Amino acid sequence: AQKVTQAQTEISVVEKEDVTLDCVYETRDTTYYLFWYKQPPSGELVFLIRRNSFDEQNEISGRYSWNFQKSTSSFNFTITASQVVDSAVYFCALTDVFSGGYNKLIFGAGTRLAVHP
Amino acid sequence: DTGVSQNPRHKITKRGQNVTFRCDPISEHNRLYWYRQTLGQGPEFLTYFQNEAQLEKSRLLSDRFSAERPKGSFSTLEIQRTEQGDSAMYLCASSRALGQATTTEAFFGQGTRLTVV
DSSP: OOEEEOOOSEEEEETTOOEEEOOEEEOSOSSEEEEEEEEOTTOOOEEEEEEETTOOOOEEETTEEEEEEGGGTEEEEEESSOOGGGOEEEEEEEEEOOTTOOOOOEEOOOEEEEEEO | OOSOEEEOSEEEEOTTOOEEEEEEOOTTOOEEEEEEEOTTSOOEEEEEEETTEEEEEOTTSOTTEEEEOTTSSOEEEEESSOOGGGOEEEEEEEEOBOSSSOBOOOEEOOOEEEEEO
């Protein structure tokens, strides 16, 4: 069975602090995708990144960076120099890959990030 | 076409009534997904369509739930004889299958928040 665990329920930081959101996953599949989504108060999930299981290179996009470690089944997300606009719930998700492409995403419970001025 | 659109945004209904939600995906997307999100949890997969064909249904989708995508464009999700436990955010997402083995990432709508009183 597939499972995603986000152990941090809520994190509170002051603006300009760096913050890391943890994600640990379980899967028996050898080929899978990992995702991060942001859910602001408006409700829609905003896609941030997709990573496939064969690509363990870390990725940086502006203030965002992701650390994928297959050995520990983790896909952590770091926001550098956080801003108030980063306040949202962040979800890590997993899907398997098979003929027909990936379909359903398995989400973690989310981490609520509050960035204070 | 600016994204996935869901209507209504909010619905309050009395227990036992039927409700129907609509989702309009991004126009070139042939895959459409329904998820349910309860308070403090991540979204849970309900079902998905490729064009008009419903290809997978979760065990969460009881007999009281039915989803359709009659012409491969918009989709409806109907809940019959609503129960208080159906209160949740219902999220729709869409993606484009690029062939057998892959799809684009899923883009989500803002959801329909259902409250059963």
